Amino acid sequence: MSAPALSRHLRVLRAGGLVQAEAGGDDARLRLYTLRQEPFAALQAWLDQVQAFWAEQLGSFKDHVERGG
């Protein structure tokens, strides 16, 4: 990947809040990028919520079957 292409990708990730950038000390050209954990934790929480929803629905389905309809 070329340096300009890499910069473009990083800009999109930063705009999306997935990475954060810091100045790299004395060298003004240098930027240090780090991954932010929070957006991924939020996504995982959403998936967990959906999983719990379906687990509850299927649990109720199973109870209904075992009662004989």
Next chain:
Amino acid sequence: MSTVQASVTVPVEPADAFRVFTDEIDSWWVRGRHSWVDPARAVGIRFEDGYLRELWSDGGHVDTGRVLTWDPPHRLVWADLINKTGRMEIEVSFTPVAGGTEVLLEHRGLDTLPPDVAGRIRRGYSWQIALRWFAGRWES
């Protein structure tokens, strides 16, 4: 990371499991705050005319899913219609196992929409917008 699964094993043949899952969904569907598109009006749910349909107290309804595959006693797939721009699908498979039928549900395409504050599915966003929304929740 965009798919969730849930499964149960029920003590009946796959054909019966499929029939109860579909024909009797209104009897086993958990009435919760996340269970409906319109909790104030919703009174029931059924598979009807190729759709998964939420029925309302005023006689109206909303189609929440469009059936893509209806293959008793093996497989059922519907496309989510609530998240208009997303590509969510729910697949339910019925597999004979010792003692009955394993019912495996897979909800795919969850990365095509964000959670809203109540955790309910309301409207669609692109993956990029969803990521921005996830990120935005955490900005001070």
